[in-house]
Amino acid sequence: MYNVLIADDHAVVRSGLAYLINQQADFKVVDEEANGTDTYLRVEQGGINILIMDLSMPPGESGLVTTKRIHEHFPDIRILILSMHEEQAYINKAIHNGAMSYILKSSPDTELLTGLKTIAHKHFYIDQNILITKSDLRQINSDGVDTDIKGYNGLSEREKEVFPLVALGYSNKEIAAQLFISTKTVEAHKANIMRKLSLKSRAELVRYAIHHKLIDV
Known part of the structure; x- marks a missing residue:
């Protein structure tokens, strides 16, 4: 079966x-x-x-x-x-x-x-x-299909789970509840995401996500 x-x-x-x-x-x-x-x-x-x-x-x-x-x-x-x-x-x-x-x-x-x-x-x-x-x-x-999102590919699996939720405007508390982690852990993941992608604001993160077709809105 x-x-x-x-x-x-x-x-x-x-x-x-x-x-x-x-x-x-x-x-x-x-x-x-x-x-x-x-x-x-x-x-x-x-x-x-x-x-x-x-x-x-x-x-x-x-x-x-x-x-x-x-x-x-x-x-x-x-x-x-x-x-x-x-x-x-x-x-x-x-x-x-x-x-x-x-x-x-x-x-x-x-x-x-x-x-x-x-x-x-x-x-x-x-x-x-x-x-x-x-x-x-x-x-x-081709091995080169994903070269334009090299930074995203460098995120950890948990960071990739947090990423779309941040881009869509979920609060730390909502993200923590959905992924069964603490709000402090969410904050740490968000900081790592911003650092790894060289982004300075959520607005930049949203533009990055939409530009690279990482989220559906």
């Missing part, structure tokens, strides 16, 4: 996906989340084999960033991106960051189920409505 986590900011989408997937043999939806931060925290708890995730779940961390973080620390989890974004840049970036499948929300259910069953056997699957060219493959396999 494959345990599936669904991440999408629309409750009706999550419900529809859960109903469809639970009808399939060997697949069971065990949890749902509505944003990137909570998705990563749920993955940390364990018990997930497959993640079906949207890329845009505002307000919060970009799904592209969540994909990368999960793949780096939980490589055994198979990630299927289900997105309205048909732009090749999103598709290439998602695969580069660790997604095993990319399905368009405009495609029929059969595409999603094919992708789900394919990655269950640890094989890649791209929606048949998506064309991957040789140029796309070079971008996907």
Whole structure:
């Protein structure tokens, strides 16, 4: 039995996906989340084999960033991106960051189920409505895709969890409650983030986050 986590900011989408997937043999939806931060925290708890995730779940961390973080620390989890974004840049970036499948929300259910069953056997699957060219493959396999956010990549995992919450205007108390840490720890992480990224104010942090597509607003 494959345990599936669904991440999408629309409750009706999550419900529809859960109903469809639970009808399939060997697949069971065990949890749902509505944003990137909570998705990563749920993955940390364990018990997930497959993640079906949207890329845009505002307000919060970009799904592209969540994909990368999960793949780096939980490589055994198979990630299927289900997105309205048909732009090749999103598709290439998602695969580069660790997604095993990319399905368009405009495609029929059969595409999603094919992708789900394919990655269950640890094989890649791209929606048949998506064309991957040789140029796309070079971008996907490039080691230089993330050079423009070198500073962000230097943050610790906890700092990366705090980062989008700070950018979105959460208070220290709210961040502490969501991440189950103390407010003093939050303050320390915020100071480290500002120092590592050479930022002087929250306004600069917000501009940095939006410019590098690290959050959805």
